[in-house]
Amino acid sequence: MTKLARQITRDEVAAYRHAGVVLLRGVLDLPAVNTLRRSIDQALMTMQDASPEQASSAGKSTVMFDIGLAARLREFRRFTLNGPGPEIAAGLLGGDQINFFGDQIFVKEPGTRERTAFHQDAGYFEIAGEQCCVLWIPVDPVTIESGSMMYWRGSHKSGAIYPGQVIAGQNAELPDIESNLDGFDIVHFDVEPGDMVVHHYRTVHGAAGNASRYQVRRAASLRYCGDDIRFQTRSWTPGQFRRNTSLKDGDPLSGTDFPVVWRRRTDQQAA
Numbered sequence: 162m163t164k165l166a167r168q169i170t171r172d173e174v175a176a177y178r179h180a181g182v183v184l185l186r187g188v189l190d191l192p193a194v195n196t197l198r199r200s201i202d203q204a205l206m207t208m209q210d211a212s213p214e215q216a217s218s219a220g221k222s223t224v225m226f227d228i229g230l231a232a233r234l235r236e237f238r239r240f241t242l243n244g245p246g247p248e249i250a251a252g253l254l255g256g257d258q259i260n261f262f263g264d265q266i267f268v269k270e271p272g273t274r275e276r277t278a279f280h281q282d283a284g285y286f287e288i289a290g291e292q293c294c295v296l297w298i299p300v301d302p303v304t305i306e307s308g309s310m311m312y313w314r315g316s317h318k319s320g321a322i323y324p325g326q327v328i329a330g331q332n333a334e335l336p337d338i339e340s341n342l343d344g345f346d347i348v349h350f351d352v353e354p355g356d357m358v359v360h361h362y363r364t365v366h367g368a369a370g371n372a373s374r375y376q377v378r379r380a381a382s383l384r385y386c387g388d389d390i391r392f393q394t395r396s397w398t399p400g401q402f403r404r405n406t407s408l409k410d411g412d413p414l415s416g417t418d419f420p421v422v423w424r425r426r427t428d429q430q431a432a
């Protein structure tokens with residue numbers, strides 16, 4: 162299984178911590194991107210009983226949000242557990258151990274009007290702590306026209322959690338960022354396959370639809386946690402994001418739901 166195409170730099174770690182988001186250019190090689198492409202396409206073909214939250218179409222344009230692929234697609238699971246993700250998370254989060262927390266895919270076909278509303282992942286992830294990052298990995302070129310992710314820089318810093326987040330409409334707890342983009346420190350990146358954008362799970366983010374005429378916009382979102390994360394039930398978390406786990410509030414992540422995917426070697430500790 163392919164690992165990182167290059168190492169994460171100190172500047173990138175500093176940017177992640179300061180801004181709560183960092184663009185990592187060219188961290189994936191072609192085989193890694195192709196693995197992910199195959200998995201996303203396989204997921205789309207095997208998506209059964211998609212709820213309106215997961216898939217909607219207006220004419221020919223379609224948006225699809227699917228979750229839990231790693232649990233049902235072997236190649237995707239191998240990518241999430243043994244691919245480059247764990248090492249990237251370890252580089253950015255620090256600490257001695259990384260657990261896999263979950264995955265989701267986002268596909269917006271050309272002409273898709275549906276936006277990804279500004280939201281905060283921490284508002285529905287059933288965890289507490291500092292060390293959780295989300296790897297947003299495009300497998301197509303993405304520009305502002307086709308739906309670049311937009312991030313509110315520094316919004317992770319206050320520690321505020323906005324409960325009851327949805328990605329299909331304006332979140333009541335959040336200010337109306339979309340109508341006032343200039344009023345917030347918003348950053349977005351044009352990306353190519355091989356790049357990824359990593360955000361802190363408290364960083365507020367969203368995206369437009371896909372206004373391009375021909376370019377599909379497919380991306381995977383992989384979530385990883387470090388040592389300080391503890392399981393924390395959130396009564397408002399929607400059912401599809403709930404985890405069927407025996408963990409109790411305050412427990413460290415463990416078990417087959419949250420497998421350990423990376424451990425610091427003892428020689429790395431000494432270095």
Ligand SMILES: O=C(O)CCC(=O)C(=O)O
Nearest residue numbers: 267277295297368380382
């Ligand atoms: O790709 C998108 O539109 C949304 C991605 C997202 O919200 C995430 O990865 O947390």
